[in-house]
Amino acid sequence: MQIRKATKSDKKPVLDFCQSPYSGIDYIANVWDFWLKDGAFLAMEHKGKPIGVCHASFSKNQVWIEGLRINPEFRQRGYGSSLVLKTEQIAKRKNYKISRMIISNDNKKSIKLAKSLGYKIESRWYLYNIKPKRKQSQIIPATNPKQIENLIDSNTYSKSWKWFAFDKSAISELIKKRKILVFIQNKKTLAIGVWNDSKIDDDVLQIGYLNGTKSGMKNILYHMQNKGYEQNSRRIQILAQQKIKLKMKDLDKRMLFCLMKKDL
Ligand SMILES: CC(C)(COP(=O)(O)OP(=O)(O)OC[C@H]1O[C@@H](n2cnc3c(N)ncnc32)[C@H](O)[C@@H]1OP(=O)(O)O)[C@@H](O)C(=O)NCCC(=O)NCCS
Structure with missing residues (x-):
């Protein structure tokens, strides 16, 4: 061998x-x-x-x-x-210094394998799908890390099925690329979403981090639905931490995934 x-x-x-x-x-x-x-x-x-x-x-x-x-x-x-x-x-x-991988929560064999090699479950993420649709929303790209700091409640965010450190430098890079969306009301940021174009399927849009109030997150999803509608996407995939309770009409809750981490 x-x-x-x-x-x-x-x-x-x-x-x-x-x-x-x-x-x-x-x-x-x-x-x-x-x-x-x-x-x-x-x-x-x-x-x-x-x-x-x-x-x-x-x-x-x-x-x-x-x-x-x-x-x-x-x-x-x-x-x-x-x-x-x-x-x-x-x-x-x-x-x-760090090794990470994502494994479906149902794939017990792989989770066992990862654990036996010293990996720990860092966080759990749900995959949801939603269809593109013509929608109205009041979403703008974030312009300043201060705008969003209260809503970053994760070490990582996802981009095309890989998870990366959600640290200061990642945040400023994402802001520069207009990948962080915010819903602001009365000068308060009520929700954020980090989006990307999936590298695996080129007609799929993704949200790789989502947090905030129910109505704020809904607005972010409306914005993505509209974006998907305008660019003829097949669907919008949403990866949100398990603790984010997402409920919305037309939202299709799919699978739970474990993000595994090991310090090398
Ligand atoms: C998950 C997958 C990669 C595991 O591959 P594998 O070669 O069977 O993995 P290993 O042999 O290293 O470990 C699996 C088991 O074999 C056992 N094992 C290891 N060496 C062994 C040996 N010499 N003799 C007998 N058993 C052995 C391990 O202890 C482990 O046992 P456990 O399941 O009771 O913990 C394989 O099942 C696979 O390809 N699955 C489909 C794809 C997939 O799920 N990929 C992962 C997506 S994240």
Whole structure:
């Protein structure tokens, strides 16, 4: 058994044994070519054939681990864990301090694997979908970190299914890129939302952090619905922490995810 870089020709044999953990087509088919160029994309080889893969991307002080897949015929032998450990080794050598990954709350095997390697559940996030629609709202982009500081109640925010530190530098970058939306009434910020265009599906808009009053958050969602309507998006995905109680007509509550973290 050998761990090496994944290649273009691994794609077919790997996809052949991949069943999506989240039903439907496995998203790694769409990101494979990008992953070959980005970060570290590892394959485990057995008798010349790939029997597992794992991808890592690096940012600031964090390694993000994703796309862990082991051929069902080769599971329960420690190969999944070895791929994660190898990825962590690469990250440590490059001096990255934190490792994170996102796992569906129903994927008990993976959560167990992560916990056995020292990962802890940092936070839980619900995925919701909402359809684009013509809507009115009074949302503006945030212009100043002071405007939003009371509403940042998380170490992380999500962008295209990766979670990043929600620290000062991230906030000022997001403000510069007009990615933080605010709902203000009587000079008070009542809600914030951080949005992005999903990199995985190009016609999906995402909210990767949401907090505030019920009516404030509703306004942010109306704004996104309208944006989606104007740019012909298929849907708006919302990732909000489990503790955010989101209720709104047309909001489709989907799955719960665990954000796992380990200090390297
Ligand atoms: C999750 C997944 C990657 C795990 O891969 P794996 O190679 O079976 O993982 P490991 O073998 O390292 O660990 C799994 C179990 O095997 C056990 N194990 C490890 N080495 C072993 C060995 N030599 N002999 C017997 N059992 C062993 C582990 O203790 C663990 O047991 P547990 O489930 O009781 O905790 C694999 O099930 C998979 O591809 N699932 C579908 C895709 C998926 O869910 N990916 C993760 C999305 S975040």
